[in-house]
Amino acid sequence: MGTLPLSPREARAWDGYRRMQGLLASQLNRQLTADTGLSDADFAILSALLGAPGHRLRGLALRCEVQWEKSRLSHHLGRMQTRGLVVREECVEDSRGAVFQLTDAGKAAVEAATDDRVAAVRTYLLDLLTPEQLDALTEISGAVLARLAKDDSHQRAVAELARGT
């Protein structure tokens, strides 16, 4: 675990990551919305739907896909619906559920946005890295995601225990 202060090497890595994270995210989002009128969040939802059979997905499935809090998803889908990107339908199997489907406008919007997004990601990230760096990034995120997942399942286990009292 290490004592509190960071080593120079750690400090450099953290500081670099922190700065990159903030600026890169805002650059990508800014560019996408300027060019296509779709936010980063919109794009995430729409491309999840685009990749689903029939361009429709259950709310829950969508939530797993994008890993958002349920209320965020609900609010956002509401707004997207009023913008005509998506429609909400009743769910047959579970009548409290909801199914969301891409409208034609939504489909057109994502498709138009995809090229832009890919180009931006290349320009500001992928094209700047060597193959080794790409792999390093993959490994790093793998490690971090594994840790976060562990934490998550631990949470669930604790909840399980509490339930069992």
Next chain:
Amino acid sequence: MGTLPLSPREARAWDGYRRMQGLLASQLNRQLTADTGLSDADFAILSALLGAPGHRLRGLALRCEVQWEKSRLSHHLGRMQTRGLVVREECVEDSRGAVFQLTDAGKAAVEAATDDRVAAVRTYLLDLLTPEQLDALTEISGAVLARLAKDDSHQRAVAELARGT
């Protein structure tokens, strides 16, 4: 520059980064606010001030430090002021300017929060990586930040040109 579709290697890297970025940021922020009542944003401001001589900094300097949009900074400092973490004072050298200083409460809050933050960063990032991975992360962010900076100065050059017409 490459054609549009991503190679499998690129796709893995981007997808991993994207997921890590979102979850890590929200985890760190959630934990900090739960433990200390300070958001990520608060912490950034407060530690910049803490590291400044006299715990005071000019608005502009603060803006360079945290790299925020000026209106974000202004809004946030306003809120922090009402929470008693910070005070706004007039600026002597430039009377349209502003100087912000840490209050005692603000100072106490950051100091209390720092350990928490460092521990969380270790837990969810630094301790998971090998020294080589730390260095790789530093290099990667360096490359990305350099690219973003280039873009930024290009913007400024364009503005310069437009001015010169």
Next chain:
DNA sequence: AGCCATTGGTTGACGCATCATCCAGTTGCG
């Protein structure tokens, strides 16, 4: 000195993210 472009900072409006709460439908268990 006098003017105009620029800059430091604020404000208001608006969309987004989170939290807590709520509701209806579903499931499991006696």
Next chain:
DNA sequence: CGCAACTGGATGATGCGTCAACCAATGGCT
């Protein structure tokens, strides 16, 4: 069957981030 616990999802309040417009002070240039 009937009740309790749980789940999928919606909602309202609140704080945050961005954009555009604004204002006053400044600095440079003639």
